[in-house]
Amino acid sequence: MAHFQIGEGFKWEAAFFCCWVLCWVAVSSNAEGRAVNASTRPKLNRLFYSHSCPRLEHVVSSTMARHLQQNIASGAPLLRMFFHDCAVNGCDASVLIDSTPNNTAERDAIPNQTVRGYHIVDDIKSQVEVMCPGIVSCADIIALASRDAVVLAGGPTWHVELGRRDGRISRADQAGSQLPSSQSTAESLITQFAALGLTPRDMATLSGAHTFGRVHCAQVARRFFGFNSTTGYDPLLSDTYATKLRTMCPQPVDGTSRIPTEPITPDQFDEHYYTAVLQDRGILTSDSSLLVNAKTGRYVKEYAQNRTVFFERFAAAMLKMGRFGVKLGTEGEIRRVCSAVN
Numbered sequence: 430m431a432h433f434q435i436g437e438g439f440k441w442e443a444a445f446f447c448c449w450v451l452c453w454v455a456v457s458s459n460a461e462g463r464a465v466n467a468s469t470r471p472k473l474n475r476l477f478y479s480h481s482c483p484r485l486e487h488v489v490s491s492t493m494a495r496h497l498q499q500n501i502a503s504g505a506p507l508l509r510m511f512f513h514d515c516a517v518n519g520c521d522a523s524v525l526i527d528s529t530p531n532n533t534a535e536r537d538a539i540p541n542q543t544v545r546g547y548h549i550v551d552d553i554k555s556q557v558e559v560m561c562p563g564i565v566s567c568a569d570i571i572a573l574a575s576r577d578a579v580v581l582a583g584g585p586t587w588h589v590e591l592g593r594r595d596g597r598i599s600r601a602d603q604a605g606s607q608l609p610s611s612q613s614t615a616e617s618l619i620t621q622f623a624a625l626g627l628t629p630r631d632m633a634t635l636s637g638a639h640t641f642g643r644v645h646c647a648q649v650a651r652r653f654f655g656f657n658s659t660t661g662y663d664p665l666l667s668d669t670y671a672t673k674l675r676t677m678c679p680q681p682v683d684g685t686s687r688i689p690t691e692p693i694t695p696d697q698f699d700e701h702y703y704t705a706v707l708q709d710r711g712i713l714t715s716d717s718s719l720l721v722n723a724k725t726g727r728y729v730k731e732y733a734q735n736r737t738v739f740f741e742r743f744a745a746a747m748l749k750m751g752r753f754g755v756k757l758g759t760e761g762e763i764r765r766v767c768s769a770v771n
Contacts, residue, residue, distance in 0.1 A: 518596060554567060
């Protein structure tokens with residue numbers, strides 16, 4: 430998310446962006462050569478499993494709750510996983526596929542090497558396969574788990590649209606070129622989000638996912654150690670916060686230490702991410718630049734003062750992202766295990 434730590438409100442706008450249109454061709458031909466309107470193509474539907482796997486959402490939510498009871502910080506990585514999956518060839522669970530001797534998969538691309546939560550998805554999938562074998566896609570499990578991660582942390586809820594199928598292609602080089610880095614600026618993120626059919630407002634809203642979760646010290650240390658400035662830290666950070674970060678991530682910075690992406694209520698999903706950004710306490714480069722960017726700064730101020738609006742727009746933006754590049758109908762497959770194609 431930038432690494433979407435989740436931990437950026439998402440309720441969807443009245444007009445769906447044209448990226449949904451890009452997900453299918455407007456006209457195709459049937460076997461008899463007659464034109465078939467794109468409206469006949471299957472679509473996502475929140476009731477997709479109502480008959481084939483009616484207890485699906487209960488299993489996902491209860492499993493998420495159990496894992497969060499064991500480790501309160503385990504929810505945010507599922508939201509980040511959703512972002513990183515959808516950003517590369519659409520929301521098709523390709524980020525879950527293991528590398529093979531003949532292919533380095535997305536999972537092992539540099540931006541994904543800090544993604545966590547695979548064991549939770551595997552836990553959910555194993556239960557669902559016993560209950561509804563061969564029915565539920567790993568892509569839909571990620572979408573549901575990311576929603577429940579937000580809800581269980583005190584954030585908004587929404588009806589997840591379902592019916593995605595799993596992709597068969599997963600390449601590290603695609604993830605490496607299409608995913609943001611921890612040093613991305615707001616302007617570069619606007620460009621990358623536009624490729625997903627998302628607006629600058631969507632980007633500013635989804636950045637609010639950083640309101641909970643953790644980031645590795647090694648990903649952000651350059652902002653407060655040896656930065657090319659008179660102080661040695663990024664001038665977009667406040668003096669007191671930069672000093673605190675140096676204490677939280679002392680040198681030599683190791684590759685395992687993690688710190689909160691939002692310093693006020695790091696394990697709650699709320700509007701305080703924007704409060705922190707206003708106080709020059711955004712941990713990522715993209716967080717800080719969100720405030721000074723002309724296209725996004727106003728949303729930082731708006732959301733810091735209005736949790737309700739943030740929550741509504743966050744839910745809407747999640748739905749919007751969740752439609753990007755989905756595989757439907759007979760496309761892709763339903764994986765038996767999420768880490769390998771059938």
